[in-house]
Structures are given as structure tokens and as C-alpha cells.
Amino acid sequence: MSTHNHYSHFLARIYDKVLHIPVRNIRSSVAKVIKNNGSGRVIDLCCGTGNQIVYLRKAGIENSIGIDISDNMLHQAWRNGLKDVCLKMDASATTFHNDEFDAAIMSFSLHEMHADTAQKVFLESKRIVKPGGLLIVVDYCFDEQTQPVGRFATRAVERFVGGDHYRNFKYFMGNALLSKFSDGLSVREKKRFLFGAVGLWVYIND
Numbered sequence: 783m784s785t786h787n788h789y790s791h792f793l794a795r796i797y798d799k800v801l802h803i804p805v806r807n808i809r810s811s812v813a814k815v816i817k818n819n820g821s822g823r824v825i826d827l828c829c830g831t832g833n834q835i836v837y838l839r840k841a842g843i844e845n846s847i848g849i850d851i852s853d854n855m856l857h858q859a860w861r862n863g864l865k866d867v868c869l870k871m872d873a874s875a876t877t878f879h880n881d882e883f884d885a886a887i888m889s890f891s892l893h894e895m896h897a898d899t900a901q902k903v904f905l906e907s908k909r910i911v912k913p914g915g916l917l918i919v920v921d922y923c924f925d926e927q928t929q930p931v932g933r934f935a936t937r938a939v940e941r942f943v944g945g946d947h948y949r950n951f952k953y954f955m956g957n958a959l960l961s962k963f964s965d966g967l968s969v970r971e972k973k974r975f976l977f978g979a980v981g982l983w984v985y986i987n988d
């Protein structure tokens with residue numbers, strides 16, 4: 783398996799600190815959705831440093847795990863006290879059984895992947911979450927509700943990261959890939975954050 787070191791040791795170390803203020807309301811909202819739904823077993827696909835799982839645990843949702851492909855991000859998750867909770871696995875081809883989870887989270891991850899990989903991750907979430915379970919996506923959203931400052935800041939951040947990541951982001955946004963992946967699923971809830979540049983979608987698995 784590739785080690786996918788797009789996330790340097792340094793970036794992994796500062797990730798939670800830099801993002802704490804912008805993402806805290808989003809993380810809390812995701813935890814609230816899961817808590818209100820009474821979802822028992824939760825998987826955070828592409829969990830990074832495990833920060834969302836920390837919020838789940840604070841909300842009393844203990845039975846959650848995460849997977850990620852980056853050693854540096856996983857080491858940070860382990861430093862965050864999630865040693866047996868965040869595991870190394872490719873989210874586009876997991877080893878979980880069908881219908882194993884009540885909810886899956888894909889947060890700030892689909893946009894940075896190659897389109898085929900992003901689609902595989904989304905399909906994998908549908909496979910491992912039971913019918914009627916929740917597929918929760920947090921990702922960028924550009925439409926009439928997005929304020930110019932939100933678009934500008936998002937593009938600046940993604941351009942700063944650069945490389946494949948930026949190319950994938952542009953393709954993801956330009957081709958509205960999330961709406962293609964989720965076509966036909968019913969949306970239980972949709973919220974917007976950060977000047978309308980980030981969406982939180984709660985889909986019901988079919």
C-alpha cells in the first residue's frame with residue numbers, strides 16, 4: 783500500500799491547531815446529527831488526525847472508528863489518543879463487511895482525491911453502511927449561497943496545497959462530483975458553514 787505522504791509530518795502536527803476555529807462548529811454539528819439519529823457504530827472514512835472522532839467521543843458516541851491512508855496523519859491521530867481507533871486502510875477498498883456501520887463520515891476528503899478514487903470511496907461508504915443508515919459528507923460547495931470571500935479563501939487554501947490535490951479540487955468542483963455520486967439518495971439535512979463555502983450533507987443510504 784502506498785504511504786500517501788501528501789501530508790507532511792509538519793502539516794499533520796499543525797492541522798488541528800490551524801483548523802480548530804474554522805471547523806469546530808462543523809465538527810459539533812456532525813456529532814449532533816449522529817447523536818440525534820442514535821447511530822451506534824460509526825466509521826470516519828479518511829479520518830486524518832481523528833479530530834472529528836474526538837468530537838464524537840465528547841458527545842458520548844464511543845463506538846466510532848476511523849481509517850486513513852497517510853502515516854503522518856495517523857501518527858497525529860495516535861498522539862491524539864486514538865491509537866486503536868484510527869487504522870491504516872484505503873477508504874476506496876476497505877476490508878469491512880457489507881452493512882457493518884450505522885453511519886459513515888467523509889469530511890474534507892472527497893475533493894482532494896482523483897475522481898475515480900472519490901467515487902470508489904463514496905460507493906464504499908454505501909456498501910459498508912446499512913440501508914437507512916447515514917452518509918455524512920462535509921466538503922466545499924460553490925453556488926449562489928457561497929459568499930465571494932468563502933470562494934476566495936477556499937481557492938487560496940487549495941492552491942496553496944497545490945499539485946494533484948489542487949487539480950482534483952478543481953475537477954471535483956467544476957464537475958459537481960458530489961451531486962453525481964449522491965444522485966438518487968434522499969437528503970435528510972443540509973447545512974452551510976464558512977461563508978457558505980462548506981456544506982454538510984446528511985444522506986440516507988438506500
Ligand SMILES: C[S@@+](CC[C@H](N)C(=O)[O-])C[C@H]1O[C@@H](n2cnc3c(N)ncnc32)[C@H](O)[C@@H]1O
Pocket residue numbers: 786789827828829830831833834849850851852855871872873874888889890891894895899
Ligand atoms: C483534508 S484531510 C481531512 C481529514 C479529516 N477527515 C478532517 O475532516 O479533518 C484528507 C484526508 O484524506 C486522506 N485520504 C486521501 N485518500 C485516501 C484514501 N484513499 N483512503 C484513506 N484516506 C485517504 C488523507 O490522508 C487525509 O488525511
